[in-house]
Amino acid sequence: MSVRALPLVFINLGGEMLYILDQRLRTHNTSEDNSEKGLWSENDRKRVLGDIAGTLFSKSFMDELLKPQQLYSHRTMKTVLTRLAHASIMRLNPASMDRLYELMLMAFKYQVLVCPRPRDLLLVSYNHMDAMRQLVRDTPAVENQAEETQRRILEVYSTLSEGEFQLLRQTLLIFLQDLHVRVSLFLKMKIQNPNGRFALPTSGPVPHGIEVPGTIRTFDWKGRELRRCQFPEGGSYSHSVRPGSFELHGARGTRLGLNMYNVEHPEETQTTRPPSLKADNTPNLLAKEELNLLARLMGSMDTEKSPAPEASFRMSLFDMEEEEEEEEEAGPSCEWKRPLFGVINIQAVQDEQTVTELARIVGQFSEKDEENQSDNKGDDLLAMMDDL
Structure with a gap:
């Protein structure tokens, strides 16, 4: 397992969080007929994005993240990201936070899967950071924090070898492998199957400097080529003509921008779980380490700026009434949805x-x-x- 995966996970999931919140706050700022304003203003939206980004890019928080450490469970990730989402005047109900976390994970998972080479994970992170800087450009202090964080990320990850990037990619894939939440936008674009698994393309350009697959070479102990043979690659590949470029493409060649959330069509970012998804009852052997990580990360967040309860506003990001009823009947289906403690039922009878x-x-x-x-x-x- 790579010890450098944690910072990239938080930066990319934080970027997805800001995309979604920005889109939802813009969408629900007025009523359906645009006749009256919502509960929050444009200044509230900018404040929410600025406070969240400021907490994410704060020096103490990044100092803790950049320490070499193992990647932890979804429960710990979700707890810290929930605290991050509530770093401003906005408050999300638990159901909205669950859906927000799932949507962030699925978007990041697709971006990891379609990276042409492991080193492109760094370009995905840079794209997220550039977009976050655009979202907080009205707050120069936060924008400067984002620039400093990007400099530190470049300093840490630019020295990694190809093997270390491959290990980093494998660590992220293990972290994301059991997530098959269906996203309506992905289903509409035909890049996700009804069972929640992604339909990855088997054709297209290979990374710059990489040969088209289809050849097997055999070398001796001195590095001299002895023989070569061909095999059917099962796809239509071509050489990359734009070295250094990076774009995300769907299964049918449609470019999928990192900020995929469209203000005009918020219903396309709804999430649903496949009915076959079952809870993972495997005991967590890193529970103590996760609690220590959680305490350090949450302790590094600035709690002095927490607003008074009356100054905050609550919102529901997604329309989930039907799905909530189904979940109540089916029970929790994800590891981070299980209660932290057991419940003891005691009958109050005086005998x-x-x-x-x-x-x-x-x-x-x-x-x-x-x-x-x-x-x-x-x-x-x-x-x-x-x-x-």
């Missing part, structure tokens, strides 16, 4: 057996509390989370 059972449970909790008091590290972590 001797019930009172004895309640006393036993309370006694167990008291004993656990005494044991936990001796674990200073655990207490410090819980205290930090309570403060946040």
